């Protein structure tokens with residue numbers, strides 16, 4: 001049977017869903033409201049004040065910047081007991097039709113380990129955040145119709161080595177290590193079943209997005225690297241190998257993830273479903289690198305063919321998450337975290353930051369901030385998210401990932417996180 005569906009474009013975002021005008025006067029809670037994902041979720045909901053008449057923004061610190069008066073910040077520490085949270089919810093009259101949950105804590109990694117190496121701590125603390133919040137909702141008798149929880153690419157075990165491609169929502173869980181996404185998802189599903197409400201989970205990959213502070217911020221290190229290299233009269237040197245240069249990577253822009261989340265909870269047929277969150281755009285670091293260099297008007301270099309120049313790390317499990325075949329090999333000549341620790345780099349950044357009165361005069365927690373982008377840039381095996389499930393259910397969102405990153409860079413300028421960008425030049 002033929003079905004006609006209307007989609008629309010908004011700026012760089014295309015294929016966005018449309019909703020009936022009858023869908024109005026809704027209320028939402030966004031937990032993790034000032035983070036990478038929560039901030040963009042708020043932006044998406046605030047695009048339609050008729051649809052979303054009231055939004056509770058939950059996080060310990062306030063949301064970034066200015067928001068309309070119907071966005072109410074509720075400062076809550078979700079590590080408090082459900083009883084305490086329930087009392088706060090009741091006191092604030094906090095009742096919402098839909099909950100979007102992005103609260104996240106990234107515990108300190110193990111000594112010498114990657115940024116997600118404290119696997120047990122990640123499980124304990126992040127399951128607690130979610131469970132305390134949900135039980136608080138039940139105790140205060142303010143259950144929503146549906147709760148959406150954002151998970152991520154680690155659901156597929158890609159942080160432990162190559163996983164089967166394309167990654168599909170029905171892929172089996174990877175049980176090589178504790179993974180906080182699984183107990184979080186189970187907690188939500190059991191809670192939803194017990195209380196007769198709906199749930200959704202979404203799974204983004206690397207997220208381009210512009211917020212002043214996030215546990216994982218893909219784009220900021222790129223900008224800092226280009227700006228400082230230019231200042232030092234050096235090229236934008238690609239530091240990983242050819243495999244990482246040309247391997248397909250899914251990017252999942254924060255704003256697009258917000259559109260997906262809104263669509264998922266408002267779509268009856270999509271209840272109790274998981275969706276990969278994706279820009280749905282073919283992307284490699286190799287194709288992006290010259291564009292990034294052009295945006296900052298500096299020369300660039302690509303991967304070296306001399307393998308002896310690289311350090312090599314093997315992913316930790318044999319067989320890797322795909323269940324057979326060799327582990328992945330990650331090769332790099334240096335890391336951005338090492339680069340950022342050089343005194344000439346720190347000195348240059350301080351001068352730039354002072355001259356432009358930037359928000360941060362230092363490079364901050366270098367291992368956390370630059371470590372995430374290092375992981376993304378040295379990834380030598382594909383993250384290729386299937387968008388089949390979302391499309392079958394009716395979501396067709398697309399954004400050019402490179403355009404999305406450049407938009408983020410411009411927003412960094414507005415946020416005083418980096419100096420103004422040079423005028424746009426086309427890539428030859």
Ligand SMILES: NC(=O)c1ccc[n+]([C@@H]2O[C@H](COP(=O)([O-])OP(=O)(O)OC[C@H]3O[C@@H](n4cnc5c(N)ncnc54)[C@H](OP(=O)(O)O)[C@@H]3O)[C@@H](O)[C@H]2O)c1
Nearest residue numbers: 032034035036037059060061077078103104152207214215
């Ligand atoms: N960023 C990425 O590239 C990426 C990629 C794939 C998947 N993901 C996943 O997406 C989810 C959200 O990540 P994100 O990147 O949006 O996180 P984020 O930017 O680090 O934001 C975390 C949010 O949680 C809040 N929070 C932390 N501790 C809290 C507490 N005790 N009580 C209440 N709120 C608390 C923070 O606000 P306060 O500190 O003010 O409380 C902040 O709003 C995570 O599961 C993450 O693994 C992220």
